[in-house]
Amino acid sequence: MLSNIIGDSSMSWNHKVIEKPPAAIIVDFSEIIYRYTPQTSFKSYLFNRVVPLVNLMRVFGVKDIIESVLILDYDNPECRFAVWEVLEHKYWNTNMDFWDHTESVETLSIIVDLVVEEVDTHIRDTLTPHNLSSEYASYLFHQWVGAGAALLTHRYAETTL
């Protein structure tokens, strides 16, 4: 099964060309998590005057955003709303000050766009050495591995992990 998993490009793997996309890949997202978490971010301009968003991100953090954006593949028209669907399902009734605060909602939208962009880049960077960069949209979230790395599985993978 290990031959079916390739790791992050920052890890010391031997980069060999793989013809068939692996069933799973491990991508390290800790840099993104660090960058967009309000308590650790150096992008403080994103979190100025949006207290309801900072409070929300204590319970729905960058890890949850990454999980949500990788729930559905890009071919599914619902994928652009996945984060909001998850967020509403969990916190529509409990975090009303967030939903009423326009700046917070729109800033979260910007953060989600930035996170999606960086997640795409990270997955692509992991696959590029193996000549599989065109498959970057085919991997969906499976589970977290350690603090900031995620195990992503190919959407057509037949292997049960």
Next chain:
Amino acid sequence: MFNPHQTLEYKSLSDVISEVRDVFILDITQYCYYLPTHFTDILNPEPLGVYAPNRLKPVFSFENGQAYYTANAYKARQAPDIWNFETFIKSSSPIYSPQGKFLCQAPSLAPYFFQQKCSYNYAAMHVAFILIYEMFSHLHSQTYIGINLPMSALRLERYVKPEYLQAVLDERISHPGHATIAAEAYNFIGRDRYSNYRLKFENTTLIIEKGNDYRVVEYYRRLFDELESQGY
């Protein structure tokens, strides 16, 4: 000491985001009166609940088995005893939510404040809102369209009977007021197809706020990012 922030038009990103450049107010009710039966027949009835006169949303919802408690039932930790309009309107005791929150004082003392049916065509109003939202969301792929309703409220299947859903999606059956609403909305949009918009559906009134151009927001975001990385 030179401070680049002092020369900027906006002091923070939230200023750029929250700026409102124009507002358009539209009462959707006027497009949902006297609807033809061929359209009303395809719509689902309003959610089960207790409605107040001239309010679109139910004040108490009985959807998905939602039920409430009278004070006695709640204190005695019995099963909820308010589960439909009849049990609600006959209650002479205060009503509590399952979480113990006080909701209403003795509905039977003022029954004229409550009704079983919505004053408006609940489904037609929401279908009209969805059509407007769809119109705005297709203006440009990068613009942000904010709404004050949950995304689940934008699902047509909640308001249209399943056998007619495809016909509505294919626009073989359309909302009678759609063309007029669209014309008014496009008139408001004008040349600002790249602006962010916020749609607020308050009771029957639709408030559309025109925000900044998404390119302006992105420009300032990059500018603030740049300034911050330079230590300002």
